[in-house]
Amino acid sequence: xxxxxxxxxxxxTVDEALRVLHEVEDGKVLAGGQSLLPLMKLRLAxxxxxxxxxxxxxxxxxxxxxxNAVEIGSLTTHDTVAHSALLQERCPILPAAARGIADQQIRxxxxxxxxxxHADPASDLPPTLLALDAEFSIVGPKGSRTVPAKEFxxxxxxxxxxxxxILHHIQVPTLGPQWGWSYTKFNRREGDYPxxxxxxxxxxxxxxxxxxxxxxxxxxxxxxxxxxxxAERFLQGQEISPAILKEAAHxxxxxxxPGSDMHGSSQYRRDMVQVFVRRGLEEAVTxxxxxxxxx
Amino acid sequence: MKxxxxxxxxxxxxxxxxxxxxxxxxxxxxxxxLTGTHxxxxxxHCGACTVLLDGKSVKSCMVLAVQAQGRKVETxxxxxxxxxxxxxxxxxxxxxxxxxGYCTPGMILSSLYLLRHNPSPSEEEIRRAISGNLCxxxxxxxxxxxxxxxxxxxxxxxEAPSTEETG
Numbered sequence: 001x002x003x004x005x006x007x008x009x010x011x012x013t014v015d016e017a018l019r020v021l022h023e024v025e026d027g028k029v030l031a032g033g034q035s036l037l038p039l040m041k042l043r044l045a046x047x048x049x050x051x052x053x054x055x056x057x058x059x060x061x062x063x064x065x066x067x068n069a070v071e072i073g074s075l076t077t078h079d080t081v082a083h084s085a086l087l088q089e090r091c092p093i094l095p096a097a098a099r100g101i102a103d104q105q106i107r108x109x110x111x112x113x114x115x116x117x118h119a120d121p122a123s124d125l126p127p128t129l130l131a132l133d134a135e136f137s138i139v140g141p142k143g144s145r146t147v148p149a150k151e152f153x154x155x156x157x158x159x160x161x162x163x164x165x166i167l168h169h170i171q172v173p174t175l176g177p178q179w180g181w182s183y184t185k186f187n188r189r190e191g192d193y194p195x196x197x198x199x200x201x202x203x204x205x206x207x208x209x210x211x212x213x214x215x216x217x218x219x220x221x222x223x224x225x226x227x228x229x230x231a232e233r234f235l236q237g238q239e240i241s242p243a244i245l246k247e248a249a250h251x252x253x254x255x256x257x258p259g260s261d262m263h264g265s266s267q268y269r270r271d272m273v274q275v276f277v278r279r280g281l282e283e284a285v286t287x288x289x290x291x292x293x294x295x
Numbered sequence: 296m297k298x299x300x301x302x303x304x305x306x307x308x309x310x311x312x313x314x315x316x317x318x319x320x321x322x323x324x325x326x327x328x329l330t331g332t333h334x335x336x337x338x339x340h341c342g343a344c345t346v347l348l349d350g351k352s353v354k355s356c357m358v359l360a361v362q363a364q365g366r367k368v369e370t371x372x373x374x375x376x377x378x379x380x381x382x383x384x385x386x387x388x389x390x391x392x393x394x395x396g397y398c399t400p401g402m403i404l405s406s407l408y409l410l411r412h413n414p415s416p417s418e419e420e421i422r423r424a425i426s427g428n429l430c431x432x433x434x435x436x437x438x439x440x441x442x443x444x445x446x447x448x449x450x451x452x453x454e455a456p457s458t459e460e461t462g
Contacts, residue, residue, distance in 0.1 A: 001337040001356075008315035008361050037318075037357050038339050050315070052362065079351075103427025104405065105342060108351040109358070190426040 003040035010052045014139060014168065017053050021164045022141055024049040029166055031075060031114030034106045053166060059113070062086055068174050074113025074167045078125075079104070081112055090174040093181035093199060097128040100183070103191045113167045116152070119159045119224065120193075126153060126225035127217030128183060128199040134172045140165035153224040178212075179203050180288025182280040185219070186272050188263070194220050195263045196272040200280040204240075208294025211235045211285075214248075216277060221258040221269055230254035231277065240285055249278035302363045304329065305373025313360035320344040322360035323370060331371040331400050335429070342428030345401035346370050352408035354427070371400035374407070383407060383445040392441030394432035402428045406442045415446055 009024075011017040021027045026048030030036060033054075039045040053059065059075035062084050070090050072081065081087060081098040088095050101107055101115075101124050115125045116136065134149045138161055147160045154160060161167050175181065180202045185194035197219030203212045214235040216228040231252035238244050258269035289295050301310040304327060311326030323329045323346070335343030337356055344355040347369040374381035383403050386392065393399045402425060409416055409424035416424065421442045422435070430438060 002318070002321075003316045005314070005316055008359065010361070033359070033362075034339065034357055037359070041337065041356075052359075054362070103342070104408065104424055105345055105352045105354045105427045106339070106357075109353050190423070 001041045003037070004043060004046040006040075006047055007049045008052065009049055010055055012055050012057075014056060014059070014166065017051060017056065017166055018139065018141060018164065020049075020051050021166070024051075027051050027163070029053055029117070031117075032077065032109040032111040033114075034102070034110040035114065035118045035120065054111075059168065064090075065171060069171050070174065072112055072170045072172065074116075074169055075111050076113075078102075078107040078110045078112065078115070082107060087172075091132065091172045092175070093128055093132070093183055093201065094125075094172060096181075097124045097183040097199060100124055100185060106191075112170060116170065117159055117161050117167050119153050119157050121156065121222060121224055122193040122195075122197070122220035123225075124183070124185065124194065124197055124219065127197055127219040129170065129172070129217075130225050130227055131199040131201050131215040131217035132172045133215070134170050136160070136170055137168045138165050139168045144168065146171075150227070156223040175201070177291045178206070178288065180284040180286070180291065182283035182287065184276050184280045184283065186276055196220055196269055196276050198273070198276045198280045200277070200284045202281070202284045202288055204285070204288045204292060204294075206292070208289040208292050209239055211238050211240060214281075216252060216280075218252070218256070218273060221253075221256045221273055226256070228252035228254070228256075228273075228277065235281075245278055245281045245285075248281060249274040252277040298361055298364075300326075300360050300364050302365060303367045305369055311360075315359070315361055317360040318356050319346070319348075319358040319360050319363050319368075320355035322363070323355060323368070326360075329370050329372050333397055333400055335397065335401075340429065341398070341401075342405060342425075343398050343401045345404045345428060347404060347408060350408075350411075352405050369404070369407075371403060374403070381407075382448045383410070383442070386441040386445035386448065387438070390437050390441040390444055392433065392438040393430075398428055398430040398432075402430065402438060406445065409442070410446055410449060414450055416442070418443065 028047030030050045030052045059073040061073040065071045078098045078101045082095050130149045136147045136152045182200045185197040199217035201215045214232045231248040235248045253270045258266045260266045297312040300313045333343040335341035339357045346355045
């Protein structure tokens with residue numbers, strides 16, 4: 001099965017990539033290609049020119065930004081994220097989400113930048129990056145700009161990255177010991193896209209009893225990855241109890257309009273969001289209590 | 296337009312011609328006549344076309360041939376040494392890790408990638424490592440047994456160096 005004919009342009013620097021994207025009419029950036037190439041083979045996408053940025057060496061890195069953040073180059077593969085000692089120490093939810101993406105072969109080629117720009121609502125990293133309040137640095141002909149996660153995902157398969165721009169890197173925060181996290185997803189087979197994916201961060205008070213801050217990112221339930229803001233607001237400042245977590249799970253579907261497909265109806269997805277938000281909150285709270293010495 | 300693609304396959308310098316849209320799996324099979332790498336689903340799900348690209352397992356239907364320019368590819372044909380099967384191949388035969396054999400080349404390449412990174416994997420690690428490779432005959436039980444047996448055999452003797460090191 002072949003894609004429609006296209007012209008292949010391999011570039012080796014960011015400047016060259018921007019120049020080519022500016023020159024050509026119908027260019028599309030190729031990173032790891034694990035979503036784009038299948039779409040092209042299925043003829044759901046048919047760009048005229050494929051600008052292959054995978055050979056740009058300076059876009060694949062994970063490095064500390066001071067004490068409080070980690071910067072991840074957009075071409076860093078899921079496998080590299082999954083095994084990063086620095087991320088494991090500072091931002092362990094991201095390697096956890098990356099480990100569950102598809103399978104080893106896909107993780108060896110798929111990239112964090114490619115997955116973010118593809119913006120499939122049913123992928124694992126976007127809701128995680130949303131919950132982290134990650135920052136996306138985009139470069140283009142007019143220079144570079146930084147976009148917060150809450151503005152990055154615009155619509156179905158659409159982000160802030162314009163046709164003549166590329167995503168350069170993503171910055172995620174260091175999570176201190178008062179933070180707990182969980183990434184849970186529901187799918188029927190190992191490696192499938194999530195039917196529902198839930199990324200949760202919680203920050204507890206020093207006694208491990210009260211929720212100071214909660215962030216809930218959801219996959220596969222809206223045209224874009226999204227936050228469960230109503231549940232987050234409800235939980236803020238609350239004393240932790242099973243009843244509270246259950247009520248938050250109930251509120252987590254507020255404003256959601258999940259689609260129906262062969263994997264599950266809209267109502268089924270709403271029900272599953274509630275189940276997985278509750279489980280995810282419990283897991284994140286347990287982790288925060290262990291990390292904070294309040295088991 | 297076709298471009299010349301030169302790459303190192305199983306330790307040997309090879310070249311062929313590829314249209315920009317040609318996938319690596321078609322290049323290996325049709326241009327280089329290495330038909331051991333199979334085409335299954337063509338959409339990145341089944342893993343039958345798995346090869347190692349610069350040492351990393353990839354689905355060769357999800358890589359363009361032109362992207363392999365100047366790189367190293369290992370396929371099932373490169374595993375045998377002087378007429379002797381690789382321990383993974385031996386183990387798949389002994390433990391009946393295949394029936395129709397269609398998934399086997401990809402399954403073995405994924406297993407090879409696993410054992411190079413984790414020489415003594417647990418059963419769960421083996422199962423996760425081959426989760427990107429579908430087998431519709433065996434139910435996986437004997438494949439897992441074969442990979443475990445190969446890991447034990449390879450632990451007691453040094454694996455024949457990869458084609459890249461000898462080639």
